[in-house]
Amino acid sequence: MPVMRTIFLQTWPVSISSSSSASNCFSVKFSVSCCSAASPVTVVNGNVDKKPLERNEVRLGLPSKGRMATDTLDLLKDCQLSVRQVNPRQYVAEIPQLSNLEVWFQRPKDIVRKLVSGDLDLGIVGLDTINEYGQGNEDLILVHDALEYGDCRLSLALGPKFMKENGMRYVTFSTADGALEAAPAMGIADAIVDLVSSGTTLRENNLKEIEGGVILESQAVLVASRRSLVQRKGVLDITHEMLERLEAHLMAVGQFTVTANMRGSSADEVAARVLGQPSLSGLQGPTVSPVFCKRDGRVVADYYAIVICVPKKALYKSVQQLRAVAIIFSWDWPWAIGPDLMGPVWY
Numbered sequence: 001m002p003v004m005r006t007i008f009l010q011t012w013p014v015s016i017s018s019s020s021s022a023s024n025c026f027s028v029k030f031s032v033s034c035c036s037a038a039s040p041v042t043v044v045n046g047n048v049d050k051k052p053l054e055r056n057e058v059r060l061g062l063p064s065k066g067r068m069a070t071d072t073l074d075l076l077k078d079c080q081l082s083v084r085q086v087n088p089r090q091y092v093a094e095i096p097q098l099s100n101l102e103v104w105f106q107r108p109k110d111i112v113r114k115l116v117s118g119d120l121d122l123g124i125v126g127l128d129t130i131n132e133y134g135q136g137n138e139d140l141i142l143v144h145d146a147l148e149y150g151d152c153r154l155s156l157a158l159g160p161k162f163m164k165e166n167g168m169r170y171v172t173f174s175t176a177d178g179a180l181e182a183a184p185a186m187g188i189a190d191a192i193v194d195l196v197s198s199g200t201t202l203r204e205n206n207l208k209e210i211e212g213g214v215i216l217e218s219q220a221v222l223v224a225s226r227r228s229l230v231q232r233k234g235v236l237d238i239t240h241e242m243l244e245r246l247e248a249h250l251m252a253v254g255q256f257t258v259t260a261n262m263r264g265s266s267a268d269e270v271a272a273r274v275l276g277q278p279s280l281s282g283l284q285g286p287t288v289s290p291v292f293c294k295r296d297g298r299v300v301a302d303y304y305a306i307v308i309c310v311p312k313k314a315l316y317k318s319v320q321q322l323r324a325v326a327i328i329f330s331w332d333w334p335w336a337i338g339p340d341l342m343g344p345v346w347y
Contacts, residue, residue, distance in 0.1 A: 057102045058234050061111035061123035064091065068108065071149045072124050072220065079245040098241065100234050109133045112223075115140060121228035121235045122242070126150050128195060128218035141229065143222045143239055144246055148253070150220035152197045156213035157181075181205040222246065254312045260322045261291055261303045270304045277321040282308035 062083070063069040073083055076095070083103055085093035093103040104120065111123040112133040124147070134140045174189065181201055183189035193215065196202060202209065222242065228235045264270035267288045274280045274288070286308045290301035310318045 056233075057100055058122070058228075058232065058238050059102045059104055059120045060095075060238075061104050061106050061114060061120040061125075063108050063111070063125065064105035065107075068126065068150050068220065069105070075147065075149065075220075075246075075249070079242075079249045081242070081245060098238055101238055112140070115223060115225045118225065118227065120225070121232060122222065122224050122239060124220055124222055126152070126218050127221050128152065128154055128216055130221065130223060131216060131218075139226045141224050141226050143224045143243055145221050146250075147220040147222065147246065148250055150218070152195045152218050153214045154193065154216040154218065155196045155209045156191060156193050156215065157196070157202050157207040157209050181207060255309055256312055256315050258306075258308050258310055258315070258318055258322070260306045262306055262322075262325065263302055264304050267304055270306065273325045274306055274308070274322075277325060279310065279314050279318045279321050280308055282310065 062072050076083055081095050081097055083093050083095055085103075091105045093105070095101055095103060106114065106120075108125040108129040109132070111120060111125050112130055114120040115123050116134065116137050116139060122143075127142075127145070130140060130142075176183065180189075180192040180194045182205065183192055184207065185205060192207070195218070196209065199209065224235070224239055229239065262270050262273075264273070267290065271286060271288045274286045280286060286306050289305050289307075291303040291305050292299055292301050293303075294300075306322070308318070
């Protein structure tokens with residue numbers, strides 16, 4: 001049944017001058033009706049003990065809704081870390097490849113807050129969310145600072161009326177929960193500071209980003225609690241495996257392996273011909289190996305297989321150069337994201 005709780009909040013006035021003292025603050029007392037839980041819950045913002053619950057599982061926080069949530073699940077799936085959720089209405093899930101790991105779907109800002117409080121050990125959120133809600137907390141560590149999705153920027157945008165005016169003496173800052181782009185048209189703001197991805201919404205509302213007005217460049221990051229990495233068993237091992245899989249996938253995106261057979265007198269001679277073309281050196285150089293066939297009862301190697309890795313943007317040029325040095329045939333496929341995984345073949 002509901003239990004009545006009394007909570008004391010200390011609230012500061014909206015505007016405090018330099019001469020104001022702590023006596024200007026005031027307390028508000030009110031009652032809250034809530035349901036008692038079977039287990040205690042860590043409270044982040046309050047004068048209570050913020051020591052996290054004792055637990056053995058490692059907890060990973062993921063965004064619960066929106067494009068960020070979808071892209072995060074897609075990235076983990078590409079890294080062979082598919083999230084399995086038995087009941088879509090529940091907020092807890094698992095990654096079978098990572099034992100002793102719990103996945104908790106939360107709002108991005110709550111992921112940051114629960115990392116700080118110790119209720120989560122790892123999380124994937126936007127860098128902007130960490131800056132806004134982490135407030136420079138030294139316990140938050142960026143394990144991977146560029147997961148290459150969720151790109152946006154915190155930018156200053158102005159309306160046409162404001163841009164026609166020169167100079168200003170007084171500025172008032174206000175906050176809103178959403179639809180900031182409408183504020184200048186409604187006459188309640190001259191400029192807005194908002195997260196921008198493509199800029200389409202700004203343009204459709206007659207707003208323009210000013211040059212040099214980008215405050216923060218943001219994208220998805222993997223963040224961890226320093227305290228959990230040091231003190232909680234298993235967190236470091238899971239973090240290491242996630243980081244290794246993420247790095248492997250991100251390095252492989254856009255890279256293609258090209259294989260070709262070439263006639264030659266020796267592996268050295270074939271390698272020299274390949275390296276004579278600027279786009280065929282690959283990451284560390286070509287792999288050249290003999291192709292054996294049986295002729296007149298003897299095993300001979302008249303052809304050599306060449307394997308190189310090239311970025312997608314240089315794929316066609318590389319194939320052209322291979323043809324120029326007497327290629328017999330070739331095929332290519334996206335890199336695998338792990339040592340035992342093969343990507344789809346493209347003929």
